[in-house]
């Protein structure tokens with residue numbers, strides 16, 4: 146079985162260094178926000194190209210803290226997309242603000258549609274670099290600046306991706322990342338981070354990791370806590386060194402997939418399957434490689450039988466889920482056609498070939514059945 150993602154393979158690829166880093170963190174006697182965390186923050190800020198990085202306990206809690214720090218709450222609107230992970234939207238609703246859905250094009254926020262969503266209540270635009278691909282940040286930044294709005298990047302799937310040569314997470318007031326085990330830069334548990342050039346925001350966020358306490362252990366903001374463990378920070382420091390290299394490997398795999406899965410694969414009246422992705426370049430770090438299929442259930446069944454992992458990101462876009470179902474409409478990729486196939490840097494060339502063979506076979510079989 147070739148899985149869709151493989152955190153264990155990535156651990157094994159760097160096992161000695163990771164084991165050593167964990168042992169170092171464990172014997173330091175400091176387990177939360179200590180030297181390893183501070184070193185990771187410095188290294189990751191440098192990598193992304195921002196002045197500051199603040200490590201958090203997850204991507205979702207990073208966004209919640211960020212929204213609270215920016216005083217976004219009841220009565221405010223945040224323009225985002227429904228075509229994303231639930232973790233993009235839950236914090237908006239949790240702080241009492243309202244998500245407004247922009248349309249997507251090729252899976253990413255359409256700047257034109259985002260601008261149409263702006264009202265006098267809008268406080269922020271929150272694009273998502275979904276599947277590892279950078280949104281059109283030049284255009285989104287122009288729009289946010291023109292309307293005096295915060296630009297917050299959900300870069301949870303796009304560690305290292307660039308738009309116009311500049312890394313995502315460095316374009317707006319802040320970007321936030323998840324380091325969940327399957328992400329491109331992942332720890333061995335939960336983790337998150339926020340990158341920003343804004344010094345006041347960074348120091349506010351550092352206080353918010355500990356209930357918002359100032360140096361007198363008193364606070365003027367209601368928040369919980371969000372802290373990264375030293376063990377996870379030590380693991381992230383090892384993996385960060387290999388991130389560019391591993392992202393490059395993901396692109397090589399994506400190139401092979403994209404040339405093997407032409408747009409019109411089978412049949413002349415109907416396309417059975419096509420890749421969601423466009424050009425393969427530095428704008429994309431291929432967190433997922435996504436195909437669309439009009440015969441997805443059949444294709445998925447055949448692929449599973451052939452030992453090829455396949456999963457759906459995501460079976461229900463956020464506004465289709467009952468907790469978030471009261472907030473209007475948007476257009477974009479259908480959640481009933483997308484499917485993700487194996488994508489991780491440790492895939493061997495033989496495994497890549499066998500994924501290609503089986504996907505093409507499944508597409509033909511799905512067409513003729």
Ligand SMILES: *Cc1c(COP(=O)(O)O)cnc(C)c1O
Nearest residue numbers: 203204205230232233301323325
């Ligand atoms: C993973 C993810 C999140 C949430 O991150 P967690 O660390 O799981 O809380 C948010 N947005 C996107 C796009 C994600 O992929």
